[in-house]
Amino acid sequence: MKAPLSWIREFVDLPAELTTEHITDRLTALGLKLEAIESPGSEITGPLVVGRVLTQEPEPQKNGKTINWCTVDVGDANGTGEPQGIVCGAHNFGPGDLVVVVLPGGVLPGGFAISARKTYGHVSSGMICSAAELGISSDHDGIIVLPEGVAEPGDDARPLLGLDEEIIEFEINPDRAYALSIRGLAREAALGFEAPFRDPAARDTPAADGAGHPVVIDDTEGCPLFVARTVSGFDPTAPTPDWMVQRITAAGMRPISLAVDITNYVMLELGRPIHGYDADKVTGALRVRRAEPGERLTTLDGTERELHPEDLVVADDTGAIGLGGVMGGESTEISDTTTRVLVEAAHWDATSMFRTGKRQRISSEAGKRNERGVDPAITEAAADRVVELLVAHGGATAEPGVTVVGSVPERTAIETDVDLPARISGIAVSDDDTVRYLRAVGCTVTVDGGRLSAVPPTWRPDLNDPFDLVEEVVRIVGYDQVPSVLPTPNAGRGLTREQRLRRRIGRTLAASGCVEVLSFPFAGEATFDALGLPADDPRRSTVLLANPISSEEPGFTTTLLPGVLRQAARNLSRGRNGVALFETGAVAVADGPVKAPIYGVDRRPSEAELEALLDAIPAQPLHLAVVLAGEREPGGWWGAARPVGWDDAVGVVRRLAGELAVPIEVRSASLAPWHPGRCAEILTGGVVIGHAGELHPRVCAAFGLPARAAAVELDLDVLMAAAPAVAPAPSYSTFPVAKEDVALIVEETVTVAAVEAALRDGAGELLESVRLFDVYRGEQIGEGRKSLAFALRFRAPDRTLTDEETVSARQGAVAAAAAATGAVQRA
Template sequence: MRVPVSWLTEYTDLPEGTTGRELAEKLIGLGLEVETVDRVGADITGPIVVGRVLDVEELTGFKKPIRYCRVDVGTANGSGEPQNIVCGARNFSEGDLVVAALPGAELPGGFAISARKTYGKVSEGMICSASELNLWEDHTGIIVLPAGGAEPGDDAYGLLGLREDVLDIAVTPDRGYALSIRGVAREAATAYGTPFRDPADVQAAGAPGKGYPASVADPAICSRYVLHGVTGFDPEAPTPMWMKHRLALAGVRSISLAVDVTNYVMLEVGQPLHAWDRATLSGPIEVRLARSGEKLETLDHVTRALDPDDILITDESGPINLAGVMGGATTEIGLSSTDVLVEAAHFAETHIARASRRHQLSSESSRRFERGVDSALQPAAATRAVRLLAELGGGTIDEGYTHIADEAAVEPRPIVIAADRPDRVAGVAYGRGRVVAALERVGCTVEQEAGGEAELRVTPPTWRPDLTDPNDLAEEVIRIEGYDGIPSIPPRAPAGRGLTPSQRLRRSVGRRLAATGFAEVLSYPFMGERDLDGLQIDAEDHRRSALRLSNPLSEDEPLLRTTLLPGMLKTLVRNVGRGFHDVALYEIGLVYSPRPGAPERAPMLAVDRGPAPDEQESLARALPEQPRRVGAVLAGDREPATWQRSGSPTTWADAVEAARETARSANAELIVRAARYAPWHPGRCAALYVRVEGEERLVGHAGELHPRAVAAYGLPERTCAMEVDLDTVEAAGGPASAPAVSGYPVALQDVALVVGDGVPAAEIEEALRTGAGELLEDVRLFDVYTGEQVGEGRRSLAYTLRFRAPDRTLAAEEIAQAREAAVAAAAERTGAVLRG
C-alpha cells in the first residue's frame, strides 16, 4: 500500500516538520512494515511556475503542428516580461493557465531546461505535461489549470504537489485495515496521540430500502450488501487533477471519472467498490454461489468456468460479477454510461481468497476482501462514492438505496481476557489501567467482566476482524506500549543440558564435509513425478511411494521427497548455470516414507481443543516415517588446475569418500560393495553397509550418476553423488575415543594377491584385517595390475600392511606369522593367490 503523507494529514494532524522517514519509524514501532519512503519529485529542481497564455502563433511548414506562445509568468523570470515558449500541444487556448518550466529548471530524468532555438524561434522554457513532471500518466497534452486557483508567477510545487513523501507499506494478512489511508491515518494518530478524523464518518444520502432491487441467497457468503445510484452522470466529465495525482502517488492509473472515484474511495477508506452501467442490468440483482457449468467473461476479456465455491453477482441474464475479485465485461462502465449503480459489500473472506487463487486473479479488491474489511463501512463508502460522482460528474443521487444486512453476523463478538494477560505474555508489568487505555486507543470497547476486576470484556471494532482471541488483544497492548519497552533477558541454560548425541553427530558430519570442500545447501522438501522420472527410478521402486500434499506450493512439486537428490541436483544445475563449474554440495535433511497401512489423507483436527486419544492414534498412523539422510553431489574438478599441476576431475571415488567421512563422524566403519541402483551408473555404483549388532545393514549408495539421469537434469558430464541414512549410521557407531599411540617402531609388509576381476577390493581388505589380528595397525591398497602375467579375467592387488605392538618391538617371527595369517584369510574368503 502506497500512502502519500499529504493525503494522510487530511485525517490526522502530524507534528509540524514531521518527515516521511520519521513517520515511518513511528509506524514501524507499531508493527507496520514500511519498506521504503519514496521522495517523489526529488529530481525536479529550479523554477516551475504558473503561467497564463497571452498569445498563440501557429507555425507552419513543419511535419507536425507547432505553436509559438507568449506566456505571462509574473515576476518569476526576474523581468516581468512574458516568456516566449515553443509548444507542440493543442489542448490549450489563449487565456488558459498552464505550468511553465523556466530556464534553469531540471525535470525528471535529468532533462535540463534552457533558452534554445528550435523551429526557427527562441524558446525560453517549456510548457509542461503531467507525464513530463511524473504526476500521472497522460499523453493527451499539457496541464491546463482551473481558472481562479492560481495567478501567473505562483510557485507550482505546492500547487501540484510536485514534492511528496510516499510510504510503501507491506501489509501483512492480519492487518487488512492498513490497506487504506483511513487505517494508516488511525495508526499515525495513535503513534502521535493526535485526534483522528474518520473519512467514513458521513451520513447516508437517501432512505434505505428504496434502491435498486437486490437479494442475498445466503448471509454466510455476504453479510452486508449496499447499492446506491447516480442518474444524469456526465460520462465525459474529467477526473480532477488532485484526484489523478493522488491515485498516481498510490500506484493506480487514472481511467475515467466513474472508475477513478471507486478506486479513490477504496484507497481512502479500504472498502472495495464496483460501479455498473445501470442500463446494462437486467432485472433484480442476486448474490449467490455459482452453479455447475456457469461461465463469466470478466473485465480482462477472459471467459472463466465458475466453481460452486465462487460468490457471484447475478441478474436475470446470469452472472455479471465474480464477487470481490473482478467485474463482468457485459456491465462495464463506458463513455456512454449516464446512470451509475455503485455496489459496496461485505463478502466472506475465505470464499474470496479461494476464488482469487483458483482463477489466478489477484486484484486490489480481492487483496482487501481476503484480509477482512470493516463490516460496518459499506453504507458510508457507497455514500462517499455517489457524492463524489454527483459533485464531479454533475449527476443526481438516488433518493433511496439498497441495504441488506445480517446484523448478527457482522456484529463483533466480545472477548473475555484476563487483565494481566499482556503482562504475562510480554513479561512486563503494564497494569490494568495501561491495558485498558491501550485497547481503547485501537478502538476496542472495554468493560469489566462480571467476575471482577481480574477479567475484562473487550469488544473489538468492526475494522479489526483479526482480533478474535485474548492473545490478539495482548499483542495489541504490547505493540501500543512499544516493543522496545520489553527488556532483553538472555535465557539461562539449565546445568547438565546441551546438544543431544544426534545433534552433535549432525554438526560433526557438517564440519567434516565442509572441511573437505563441500558447501551446505538447504532444499525444499518437495518433488514431483518428473524428478523421479529424471532419476530413472522404476515404477516399482519404493521411492515412488510418496505422500501427496493437499495444498502444494507448486503443482510441479506436489509430493514430499523420498530422496534428497532432486533438490540437490537442481541446486547444482543452478550453480553451474551461473558460472561455477567445480561444485561440491551436501545436505542433511529428512525424507518421508508412508507407513504401511496409513490412511490416504491425514485427519483434520479441531483447533478449539486438544486431540482425543483415538485422534492421536489416527494422526500417528498418518504421519510418515522420517529418516534423516546425508546427501552429496559433485561435478567438475575436485582439485582445480594451477600452473604447477593439472586439475583432478571428480570421480565416483570422491562420492564414496564423502560417505566414508560421514561414517567416520559417527565412529562407524563403512563397508563398500559394487551394486546396481538408480540413478547411479551400473558400473560405477557402490552399495554402502554398516554393521549394527553384528548384522550388515544397507545405508545408502554412492558413485557416478547414470548418463540418462545426467541428461534429464542437464548436469555436467560424470556428475557424482552419494546418499546415506544417517540414523542407521549413528546406530552403528559408538562413542569416539582417542587412539592409543605406541612408541615402538612400525613394521611394514607388502603382499600382492591375484584374484578374479569380480572380487571387490574391500572384501580382500576386510579379510586381511581379520586374519592379521590385533597387531595390524593399517592396510593400504597401493597398486592394481592387470595383464598377461596374472592371466585373463584376473588382477593383482598390492597392499601395504602396517604392524605395531603397543608394548614391545615386534620380532621377525611375529610379523611373518601375522602376514601369513592375513594372506591365508584372504585366500580362504576370496580365493586370492599370493603373487610370486
C-alpha cells in the same frame, strides 16, 4: 499506497510544526514502511504564476498549423507590470481565462529551460502551460484553465496546482488493508501523535427502506452485506474537479471520467471499493451468486473470461455483469451517454476475492483491497459519499430508496491476561496503558481482575488472537523500547550419546578422505530405474508428498544413494580426478498406505488427533551413504594413480566400525545397485545393517560416473545402537608378539570372511590379530580352488608365549578352519 500529506491532515489535527520526516518516521515505527517522499513541483524552478489572457489572435501558418498570439496579464511577476506576449499552440482557452504561465528564467520538468525567443514571427516571453508540461498528468489535450476567483494575475500558481504538495508513499503489509486509504493513514497518524482524529466515514446516512434497486444475495458467506443507491439526471460530460484530479493523480491513479473518478476518490479516501453501473443497462434485480458452469463474462478490460464455479459474480436477468469485488463487466459499463448511475457498495469475503483474482489473473485496486479485508461497517457511508459527490459535481439527483441487504459480520472477543504484552515484550507496560493503547487502535476493552476482553474494530480483520493484541501495544510503545536481555541458558548436560556417535562418524569419514554433502531427499520412479531396482523391490514403496517440489520426484526417498551419486558425477564433470563423498540423513520407510490427517490452525489438536497424526508418520531411520569414484590415490613421480575398487568401500566400513568399537561381519551378497559378485553385506550381531561394494556398470552409466565406482549405504541407527557409549580404551602388552603365517587351500566359493571367522574362533584368546596378505590361484592347487595366506599374531598380556603355546593356538585355528570351510593347509 501514495497519499498527499495535506489530505491526511484533513482528518487528523497534527501539530503544524511537524515536518514530513517526523510524520513518516513515526508512521514507519508503527509498521507502515516508508517507500518515498515525492514533491510534484520539485523539478520546477523559477517564476510559475497565474496569468489572465487579455487578447488571443489566431495566426494560420504555412505548415497548416494555427498558433495563437496572446497577451497575458501576469501582474508584477515580470518586474514591469506590462502584459507578456506569448505564442501558444493550444485552443481550449480564450480572452478572460485564468491560465498558468512560466516566465523566462523558469525550468520545467526534464530540464526544459524557458527563455524569451523569437518564434512564428513573434518574441514569445514565456509559456502557457498544460498539465503534461508541468508533470502533473499525461493530458496533452490543452492548457490548464483555472476557475474564476481562485487567484489574481501574478500570484504563485504552485499552491493552486498542488505543486507545493508533499506525497508520501508507504509499503503496506497484506494484513494492514485499512492503511490502503487516507482514512487508515490518518488514523495511524492520530495514533502515533495522540492527535484528534475525524473519521470521514462518520456521517448520517439515509435509512434502508427497501425501495431502492432490488438486490438478492444467494451466497451470504461470500457477500454478507450489499448496499445499492441510484442517482439520475447525471451529466456524463461534466468534468472532474481539478482538486479531485490532483488527488487521484497524486495517489498514483489515472483520471478517467467524473463518475469513475468519484468512485476511485472514495475508495482512496475511505478504503471501500465502489462500483458504478449504468442503471439503464441493468435488467432486473442484482443477484450475488457463484458462477454457473460454462458461464462467460467480458470484463471492463475487454477480456472475455470463462468463469469458475467458485467465482462470485453479480448478475442481473441477462446473466453475470461483474466479478464481485474484482472487476465489473463491460455490458453495464458507465459511458459518455450514462445519465443514471447505480452505485454498488458491497462487502466481499477476502479469501474468495483473492482466489478469484488469481484464477482470472486480474489485479485491480479494488481487488487489492477486497482480498485483504475491508471495513464492512462503512459500506453505507461509502455509498452515500459517492452519491453526494455525483450530486454535487455531476448535476445528478439522488433517487429515493436505499437498498441494504445483509448485515455487518460480528467480531469475536479476544480473551487474554491484561499483563500479556508486558510479559511477552519485556517492556514495563502498565495494565492501564495496555487498555488505553488497545482502545486507541479501536478495540472495545473490558477488564475483569487480571483478565482482559477486547473486541477488535471492524477495520482490523488481522486482530484475531492475544498475540495480535501484544503486537498492537508494542508497536505503539515502540519496538526500540524492547530491552536487549540475554537469556539465561539452562545448565547443560553435554552431548547426548547419539550426538557423540554421529560426530565420531563424521570425523572418521573425514579422516578417510570423504567430504560431506547434502541432497534433496526426494525420489521418483525414474530414480529407482536408474538404480536398477527390481519392480518388487521394497525401496520403490515411497511416502508420497501432498505438494512435491517436482512431479518427477513426488516421494520421500528410501535411499540416500541417488543424491550422493548425482553430486559425485557433478564434481567429476567439473574436472575432479576422484571424489569421495558421504551424506547422513533420514529416509522414509512406508509401512502401508497411511494418509496423514490435516487439522486446522485455529486450536491445538486434541490428544487423540495428535496420536493419529503420529501414527501416520512413517519410520525414518538414519542412513549413511558413501560414494567413491575415479582415483582413490593420485599419481605422481612415485607411481601411477590407483583407481577406486570395491575393497575401498568395504575398507571405509571397516574403519568406521573399528572407530565405533562395533564388531562386524562382511560376506558376499547380491543387491542392486551393486555389481553381482562385487557386493558385500555388512552385519553386526547377525543383523544386516547395509551393503558396500562396486556399483553395477549400468548404474554408473545412468548417473554419469566412471566404471568401477564404489558405494556404501548403512543403517546408522542399528550401527549406533550396537556401539558402546564410550569406546573402550586400547590395551597394550609389554611382552613380545609371536608371528605365525598359515596358507589354506579352499574351494573358490568359500569367502575370505568365513575362513577368517573360523581362524579367530579356533585360535582362542591369545590371538591378537589376523590379516589376509595373499591370494593364489594356479595349477599347483588345482582348478576351482584358491590359496589364502593369513598372518596370525599371538600375544599374552602377562607373559612371553612359549613355542608350545604358539603352535597349539596356530593348530587350533587351522583345525577350526578345516572343520568350518573344508580348508586344507598348504605345504
